[in-house]
Amino acid sequence: MKIGIIGLGYVGLVTSAVLADQGHLVVGVDVDSKRVEGLSCGRNPIYEPGLDELLAKNKDRLQFTTDYAKLSDVDVAFISVSTPTVNGEIYLEYVMSASKSLAKVLSKDTLIVMKSTVLPGTSRKVREITGREVVSNPEFLKEGSAIKDSINPDRVVIGSYTKEAGDVVESIWKFTGAPIVRTTPEEAEMIKYAANSFLAMKVSFINEMANLCERIPNCDVNKIAEGIGLDKRISPHFLKAGLGWGGSCFPKDTLAISTFARSLGTPLRTVDASIQVNNERPKRAVNLLKEIMGQLKGRKVCVLGVAFKADTDDTRESVALKVIDILKEEGAQVVAYDPKAKANVTMVSMEQCIDESEGVIIATEWNHFKGIEDKLRGKYVVDGRRLLDPSKMDLTKFRAIGLGTPSIQGE
Numbered sequence: 455m456k457i458g459i460i461g462l463g464y465v466g467l468v469t470s471a472v473l474a475d476q477g478h479l480v481v482g483v484d485v486d487s488k489r490v491e492g493l494s495c496g497r498n499p500i501y502e503p504g505l506d507e508l509l510a511k512n513k514d515r516l517q518f519t520t521d522y523a524k525l526s527d528v529d530v531a532f533i534s535v536s537t538p539t540v541n542g543e544i545y546l547e548y549v550m551s552a553s554k555s556l557a558k559v560l561s562k563d564t565l566i567v568m569k570s571t572v573l574p575g576t577s578r579k580v581r582e583i584t585g586r587e588v589v590s591n592p593e594f595l596k597e598g599s600a601i602k603d604s605i606n607p608d609r610v611v612i613g614s615y616t617k618e619a620g621d622v623v624e625s626i627w628k629f630t631g632a633p634i635v636r637t638t639p640e641e642a643e644m645i646k647y648a649a650n651s652f653l654a655m656k657v658s659f660i661n662e663m664a665n666l667c668e669r670i671p672n673c674d675v676n677k678i679a680e681g682i683g684l685d686k687r688i689s690p691h692f693l694k695a696g697l698g699w700g701g702s703c704f705p706k707d708t709l710a711i712s713t714f715a716r717s718l719g720t721p722l723r724t725v726d727a728s729i730q731v732n733n734e735r736p737k738r739a740v741n742l743l744k745e746i747m748g749q750l751k752g753r754k755v756c757v758l759g760v761a762f763k764a765d766t767d768d769t770r771e772s773v774a775l776k777v778i779d780i781l782k783e784e785g786a787q788v789v790a791y792d793p794k795a796k797a798n799v800t801m802v803s804m805e806q807c808i809d810e811s812e813g814v815i816i817a818t819e820w821n822h823f824k825g826i827e828d829k830l831r832g833k834y835v836v837d838g839r840r841l842l843d844p845s846k847m848d849l850t851k852f853r854a855i856g857l858g859t860p861s862i863q864g865e
Contacts, residue, residue, distance in 0.1 A: 461535035590647035598765030613642025634700035658728035664856030675856025698735030751785030756811035759818020774817035
């Protein structure tokens, strides 16, 4: 097929590369002329393992442009533009703007596929705006493993008004061999929010257990997670205690569905609680450092990691950046290091970051930070991602999320 991809952000670019690799001709459209120019010259604007190679491999089947008219002869057009939250509510203007532009250029029988995360009822609105058939086909990609998740997904959700339209989208993703879930568009849109909300709640749940474990001698939340994760009804996934969730999905999606539910008179109390727990995580990391280090004013602190998670350069809603802001509010001098991400903070090498500082907070779970216990000797350390071996640390100067010991309890 000839496929159009509207929006060349994270989802759009990965989808473009994967579908081109399956032999489709892909035309990617974005309003950001610098992004389009860079992609046309072989410059990938995001870091994702394997994406550079996949884009280079399929460059002859990929075209990038700012001109919607280039989509006039595509068979299918995927909308993958951003859907941020503004004041807790989903902002759909990018989706609506793309829909109006598509209505002007697409053939009447071109199928539109909604890949962006949108609230139930949005695909119906796009159908009305464009006068074309619309299928909801939400993405379930994890940054850091997005290509693998696209090629080998747990499931493919297809919400369509007609069987024929759903069949077209099913044929596109048939190569994955994944289970196909056929639904209404509203159900497909809701599945995406329900999935992200549930996973966010799992993370917040284990983080609350971590808080409790920190107050119990000889209690490690990692063992608690292992013990409950082996229960097939629970599973070990998303039971990694730490500093909470950030990024482009969980923060905005939990807020969006919570606000949407309240507007319908059906508040999501468990989702609201998970948001509250997550909002408290950055402050908890700083408080753990203050427990062992005392007053932070005028003292230098190193933050290891600024990306919201490992294997990405994405800093959207990064907990690490929130930790840095709180440290600065406390009067600390902050330096940081990250293997890929950039941020508006003093960035130095990992060695310099550690050597120049009295305190260290590990804020992102990069493999780079495993096995560095010797480098941290003499420092006050908070392991916010449980990458260090506590037995190799001076427990009078060490705290780890979810770890309670006799020494920490003063026994």
